[in-house]
Amino acid sequence: MTKNAYDEKLYPYSIKAFTHPARMGVVARLFGHGAAPFEKCRVLEVGGGDGVNVVSMALAAPDSEFVNFDLAESAIEQGRRLVERTGVRNVAQLAMNLMDVPASLGEFDYIIAHGVYAWTPQPVREGLMALFARHLSPAGIAMVSYNALPGCHIRRAVRDLAHQAARGHTEPEARIGAARAALEFHVARWDRANAAQNALLEEAKGILAKPDGVLFHDELCDDWNPQFVSDVARAARGQGLEYLGDMQRNLLGDALFPGQLHRETTHLTGGDFAAYEQIRDFADARPFRETLLCRAGAPLERRFDPARAKGLWIDGIFERVDTPGKAHSFRAAGGGEISTSDAGLADSLDRISKAWPAAVPLSDVAGDADTLEAMTRLFTGGAAGFSTSPFAAARVPGERPLAGKLARVQAAAGALEVTTLRHTPARIESDGLRAVLPLLDGTRTLEQAAAELAPAHGGDAASLRNARAALSVFVHTGLMEA
Numbered sequence: 445m446t447k448n449a450y451d452e453k454l455y456p457y458s459i460k461a462f463t464h465p466a467r468m469g470v471v472a473r474l475f476g477h478g479a480a481p482f483e484k485c486r487v488l489e490v491g492g493g494d495g496v497n498v499v500s501m502a503l504a505a506p507d508s509e510f511v512n513f514d515l516a517e518s519a520i521e522q523g524r525r526l527v528e529r530t531g532v533r534n535v536a537q538l539a540m541n542l543m544d545v546p547a548s549l550g551e552f553d554y555i556i557a558h559g560v561y562a563w564t565p566q567p568v569r570e571g572l573m574a575l576f577a578r579h580l581s582p583a584g585i586a587m588v589s590y591n592a593l594p595g596c597h598i599r600r601a602v603r604d605l606a607h608q609a610a611r612g613h614t615e616p617e618a619r620i621g622a623a624r625a626a627l628e629f630h631v632a633r634w635d636r637a638n639a640a641q642n643a644l645l646e647e648a649k650g651i652l653a654k655p656d657g658v659l660f661h662d663e664l665c666d667d668w669n670p671q672f673v674s675d676v677a678r679a680a681r682g683q684g685l686e687y688l689g690d691m692q693r694n695l696l697g698d699a700l701f702p703g704q705l706h707r708e709t710t711h712l713t714g715g716d717f718a719a720y721e722q723i724r725d726f727a728d729a730r731p732f733r734e735t736l737l738c739r740a741g742a743p744l745e746r747r748f749d750p751a752r753a754k755g756l757w758i759d760g761i762f763e764r765v766d767t768p769g770k771a772h773s774f775r776a777a778g779g780g781e782i783s784t785s786d787a788g789l790a791d792s793l794d795r796i797s798k799a800w801p802a803a804v805p806l807s808d809v810a811g812d813a814d815t816l817e818a819m820t821r822l823f824t825g826g827a828a829g830f831s832t833s834p835f836a837a838a839r840v841p842g843e844r845p846l847a848g849k850l851a852r853v854q855a856a857a858g859a860l861e862v863t864t865l866r867h868t869p870a871r872i873e874s875d876g877l878r879a880v881l882p883l884l885d886g887t888r889t890l891e892q893a894a895a896e897l898a899p900a901h902g903g904d905a906a907s908l909r910n911a912r913a914a915l916s917v918f919v920h921t922g923l924m925e926a
């Protein structure tokens with residue numbers, strides 16, 4: 445196999461919450477499409493690097509089957525070590541080009557291609573669509589993310605600057621250094637009062653905040669082809685696939701509860717949803733898409749229907765706050781304030797909060813169509829989470845606390861970022877708290893774990909205080925199993 449740039453400098457692969465089948469399935473179900481249960485499904489990740497994303501899923505769904513492949517052999521090697529260390533049994537890690545996937549790999553209920561489509565040349569993009577068409581099960585869902593136009597025109601301008609600065613350097617570190625220096629030079633000079641310069645400044649700051657490995661690959665690679673959503677939908681249709689929707693909540697909300705832009709543009713789109721999405725991208729100058737595709741011909745109904753929300757699960761944190769003149773007000777940890785005079789809805793929000801980080805069946809907290817709609821609006825607004833299956837994160841840890849296996853392996857290897865049982869990344873900055881995580885493997889009490897760490901943590905009492913604080917943070921973050 446030929447080596448690619450990802451063998452030359454490792455990419456910091458990480459967990460992508462929106463690629464989880466239990467989250468993708470929500471959009472599919474709300475749009476009237478089926479979605480295989482996470483507990484019993486086949487998932488393929490294309491270009492998933494070391495496969496940490498599917499390893500996290502696989503540990504939570506032992507009866508499902510996961511395949512990750514990537515062109516970069518070094519990433520797959522790393523992924524195989526991760527499989528060994530976590531002991532996960534249902535993940536295959538393959539070093540493979542997406543152009544050469546054998547038919548014997550079979551069909552998948554979910555296919556994920558995050559950060560691949562816009563970073564590859566036209567023949568490979570066509571190859572990826574063809575792969576979806578060949579390997580998607582009849583009711584399967586593919587998720588292809590990509591840098592989108594028109595938003596990425598601004599990024600193109602900043603990227604051009606970084607590219608010119610890196611030109612002439614061959615070593616990754618020298619290219620990164622030259623690009624960073626040029627970006628910093630201009631960031632210090634661009635004038636915020638000038639709208640165009642302010643846009644460049646914001647974009648450049650975002651790029652500068654990226655780790656070296658991401659900056660090197662995402663910004664300094666040659667093949668970078670941001671896409672119009674309408675072109676992606678056309679390419680999909682050419683392969684017998686259909687545009688289903690997008691994982692971004694505001695777009696989902698706009699589809700379920702159409703607003704003014706939708707009404708004003710119906711005569712332009714003729715009801716073609718992908719055409720409408722393109723108009724939205726021009727309206728919003730959208731730079732990124734998380735597009736869901738399904739097989740053409742599947743019956744789709746993108747309007748909100750309470751019956752379709754019923755089987756879902758909900759999670760969230762809603763803190764009661766005092767708002768003058770409002771009967772019940774909450775601040776949502778997911779963002780935003782909610783005020784309601786409906787005591788039943790307020791009680792439901794309390795119950796959801798009390799269950800965190802565990803999810804509750806939506807049918808338990810939303811008995812009628814109005815409450816189901818209110819909850820769905822909280823979801824599309826980002827205040828609540830929906831899933832087709834509950835995540836394994838527990839509110840009450842066992843007497844011998846058990847943290848998720850992947851997080852324990854990551855913490856033991858010294859990683860600052862670990863993976864929660866909610867399939868999200870969590871950064872644990874404190875060395876003291878992080879040291880506790882690998883010991884919470886279900887074989888010792890918290891007191892025993894603290895005693896083991898006592899010499900390093902300033903004695904028994906200080907170590908126990910630290911361990912208790914750690915457990916409280918881990919529970920809240922969704923790192924602990926029941």
Ligand SMILES: C[S@@+](CC[C@H](N)C(=O)[O-])C[C@H]1O[C@@H](n2cnc3c(N)ncnc32)[C@H](O)[C@@H]1O
Nearest residue numbers: 450457458491492493514515516541542558559
């Ligand atoms: C920007 S990275 C994204 C990685 C990962 N999906 C993530 O988001 O963390 C792109 C990945 O696609 C892989 N890739 C590029 N072209 C490929 C191909 N033709 N076949 C398989 N993998 C490919 C690269 O090796 C790299 O790991």
